[in-house]
Amino acid sequence: xxxxxxxxxxxxxxxxxxxxxxxxxxxxxxxxxxxxxxxxxxxxxxxxxxxxxxxxxxxxxxxxxxxxxxxxxxxxxxxxxxxxxxxxxxxxxxxxxxxxxxxxxxxxxxxxxxxxxxxxxxxxxxxxxxxxxxxxxxxxxxxxxxxxxxxxxxxxxxxxxxxxxxxxxxxxxxxxxxxxxxxxxxxxxxxxxxxxxxxxxxxxxxxxxxxxxxxxxxxxxxxxxxxxxxxxxxxxxxxxxxxxxxxxxxxxxxxxxxxxxxxxxxxxxxxxxxxxxxxxxxxxxxxxxxxxxxxxxxxxxxxxxxxxxxxxxxxxxxxxxxxxxxxxxxxxxxxxxxxxxxxxxxxxxxxxxxxxxxxxxxxxxxxxxxxxxxxxxxxxxxxxxxxxxxxxxxxxxxxxxxxxxxxx
Amino acid sequence: xxxxxxxxxxxxxxxxxxxxxxxxxxxxxxxxxxxxxxxxxxxxxxxxxxxxxxxxxxxxxxxxxxxxxxxxxxxxxxxxxxxxxxxxxxxxxxxxxxxxxxxxxxxxxxxxxxxxxxxxxxxxxxxxxxxxxxxxxxxxxxxxxxxxxxxxxxxxxxxxxxxxxxxxxxxxxxxxxxxxxxxxxxxxxxxxxxxxxxxxxxxxxxxxxxxxxxxxxxxxxxxxxxxxxxxxxxx
Numbered sequence: 228x229x230x231x232x233x234x235x236x237x238x239x240x241x242x243x244x245x246x247x248x249x250x251x252x253x254x255x256x257x258x259x260x261x262x263x264x265x266x267x268x269x270x271x272x273x274x275x276x277x278x279x280x281x282x283x284x285x286x287x288x289x290x291x292x293x294x295x296x297x298x299x300x301x302x303x304x305x306x307x308x309x310x311x312x313x314x315x316x317x318x319x320x321x322x323x324x325x326x327x328x329x330x331x332x333x334x335x336x337x338x339x340x341x342x343x344x345x346x347x348x349x350x351x352x353x354x355x356x357x358x359x360x361x362x363x364x365x366x367x368x369x370x371x372x373x374x375x376x377x378x379x380x381x382x383x384x385x386x387x388x389x390x391x392x393x394x395x396x397x398x399x400x401x402x403x404x405x406x407x408x409x410x411x412x413x414x415x416x417x418x419x420x421x422x423x424x425x426x427x428x429x430x431x432x433x434x435x436x437x438x439x440x441x442x443x444x445x446x447x448x449x450x451x452x453x454x455x456x457x458x459x460x461x462x463x464x465x466x467x468x469x470x471x472x473x474x475x476x477x478x479x480x481x482x483x484x485x486x487x488x489x490x491x492x493x494x495x496x497x498x499x500x501x502x503x504x505x506x507x508x509x510x511x512x513x514x515x516x517x518x519x520x521x522x523x524x525x526x527x528x529x530x531x532x533x534x535x536x537x538x539x540x541x542x543x544x545x546x547x548x549x550x551x552x553x554x555x556x557x558x559x560x561x562x563x564x565x566x567x568x569x570x571x572x573x574x575x576x577x578x579x580x581x582x583x584x585x586x587x588x589x590x591x592x593x594x595x596x597x598x599x600x601x602x603x604x605x606x607x608x609x610x611x612x613x614x615x616x617x618x619x620x621x622x623x624x625x626x627x628x629x630x631x632x633x634x635x
Numbered sequence: 636x637x638x639x640x641x642x643x644x645x646x647x648x649x650x651x652x653x654x655x656x657x658x659x660x661x662x663x664x665x666x667x668x669x670x671x672x673x674x675x676x677x678x679x680x681x682x683x684x685x686x687x688x689x690x691x692x693x694x695x696x697x698x699x700x701x702x703x704x705x706x707x708x709x710x711x712x713x714x715x716x717x718x719x720x721x722x723x724x725x726x727x728x729x730x731x732x733x734x735x736x737x738x739x740x741x742x743x744x745x746x747x748x749x750x751x752x753x754x755x756x757x758x759x760x761x762x763x764x765x766x767x768x769x770x771x772x773x774x775x776x777x778x779x780x781x782x783x784x785x786x787x788x789x790x791x792x793x794x795x796x797x798x799x800x801x802x803x804x805x806x807x808x809x810x811x812x813x814x815x816x817x818x819x820x821x822x823x824x825x826x827x828x829x830x831x832x833x834x835x836x837x838x839x840x841x842x843x844x845x846x847x848x849x850x851x852x853x854x855x856x857x858x859x860x861x862x863x864x865x866x867x868x869x870x
Contacts, residue, residue, distance in 0.1 A: 233756065234755050234756025234757070235756065236756075237756040237757050238752050238753055238756050241752070242740075245740035245741060246740055248740070249739060249740035539734075539736060540736070540738050540739075542736075543730075543732070543736040543738065544738070544749075544753065545697075545721070546695065546697060546724065546730050547724075547725060547730065547749060547750045547753055547798075548721055548722065548724045548725020548726070548750060548753055548754060549721070549725075549753045550717075550718055550721045550722075551717060551718075551721075553753070627697075627698075628697045629692040629697035629698045632697075632732060632736065
């Protein structure tokens with residue numbers, strides 16, 4: 228008595244398709260609606276995720292994912308006896324430049340960590356750069372290039388010269404070069420105070436695109452920086468790069484516990500950016516949700532009208548021996564078919580819009596369309612089509628055939 | 636029991652009450668006993684409101700009786716669930732309605748095939764050949780690929796009759812099949828019923844309010860106020 232599933236599916240598929248083709252104008256209009264909705268979702272998703280990836284890449288192109296720093300120096304308190312009450316007047320201590328104790332061990336530990344892809348110890352501190360009578364305050368960054376470039380690839384942003392540091396060579400930013408009138412090969416005096424100064428040649432000029440960095444960073448050999456900053460053999464910070472960007476905060480907490488040092492993730496130092504990105508994501512989600520809902524309502528209302536229009540035909544199908552389940556599936560299938568074809572067309576339109584944007588848009592950055600975006604959009608649209616069809620389909624299946632046949 | 640008088644349908648004390656137990660209780664059918672044997676051509680007449688259509692809906696398993704038991708192909712049907720009734724309806728009964736009710740999204744030939752499509756999916760070549768044969772029988776072979784909207788009312792009704800016959804049902808139910816047609820076309824339809832009855836040997840029960848057409852059937856049952864008032868053999 229149970230009919231074979233394949234035969235039943237063929238029947239339902241055929242009737243659903245014919246019903247849709249029979250109401251050609253109605254079907255076309257709702258397909259257009261689904262298509263436009265889906266195109267908007269695909270375009271806006273690609274645009275926003277492209278934009279965010281770009282912003283994150285630019286931001287993190289110039290800084291470490293996690294920085295390991297020595298703990299701040301704090302005033303010690305005398306332990307108080309029992310229930311004694313203390314009123315403190317505390318003047319916070321000045322944070323002098325100091326080295327991470329046993330940084331070689333910390334570095335080796337980080338080198339072995341599977342979450343961390345690059346580790347670079349850095350000796351960094353303030354100095355004055357002078358050329359003739361012009362001066363500028365700068366930040367000395369002493370590092371080992373083969374390690375440091377793994378963390379921040381400055382060599383990709385060179386304007387002139389090469390990223391080479393040695394006992395008498397330094398790399399400076401574009402703004403500093405402009406301010407002091409320096410070109411590659413020129414000499415620059417660096418004065419770190421207390422009579423510690425040296426003269427270096429400018430080996431290269433970089434432009435990271437962040438004004439503050441381009442104006443202040445002076446890259447030096449680690450040894451030279453240690454000498455200038457009076458930190459023999461020491462480093463002030465260990466810069467690292469992690470495998471998964473958005474796990475950085477959690478990794479930082481873990482590293483802080485592991486090393487007993489201070490660990491700052493990029494998420495902490497760029498809180499505002501992260502906030503902006505997440506509210507942008509939320510806005511996109513909202514737009515997608517509401518477009519999706521209105522598309523689903525469109526499908527539901529078209530099918531509701533169709534069910535009423537076909538009341539008699541549903542009655543006749545029932546009278547000829549079509550079970551309730553078959554009627555239900557005929558209308559669910561129609562919803563799914565509308566969602567599928569509409570979203571396929573919409574996905575195509577959305578993809579084309581992205582290409583048009585890439586070709587003729589402001590060209591600030593290129594948006595990639597993630598490979599799974601369109602199939603995913605189609606899957607969701609088809610599922611919501613079926614879901615939207617549920618209410619009209621149930622009504623159709625519940626029609627009393629004796630009444631439906633006489634429906635005028 | 637010989638094949639000729641094999642029982643197709645038996646109604647035992649059938650009653651139908653709408654709004655049972657409420658203020659507007661409406662008893663439409665009362666204590667109906669009827670038998671229909673294989674190959675009978677029978678008309679059901681009566682004034683409007685006498686319960687003809689309700690009775691036909693009960694026999695067609697489109698509705699359930701309030702009292703009594705209805706045996707179709709000797710199976711009691713009252714306790715059947717919807718799925719069982721639907722399956723039995725597909726197998727045992729062909730319907731012809733007043734407003735032909737073809738499905739506009741399908742061609743004439745596909746409409747004839749529809750009960751088979753519902754039952755077992757894609758029609759076989761043999762099914763299609765039989766449907767074409769039935770269309771030829773009702774004189775509409777040339778219209779097989781037309782849409783129902785492209786043919787006349789009388790032609791649509793003949794397509795509906797071909798459709799009702801495609802499953803070779805032992806019982807054909809027709810509810811005012813000529814109510815919507817002019818008298819010459821109506822004559823043609825009744826002639827067709829007579830021929831089908833002879834040729835396919837299926838029992839036919841036709842509801843009509845036209846006594847002239849009813850008289851062309853071998854047996855006439857008259858219904859007044861929900862009761863059978865006469866059950867006579869003509870000629």
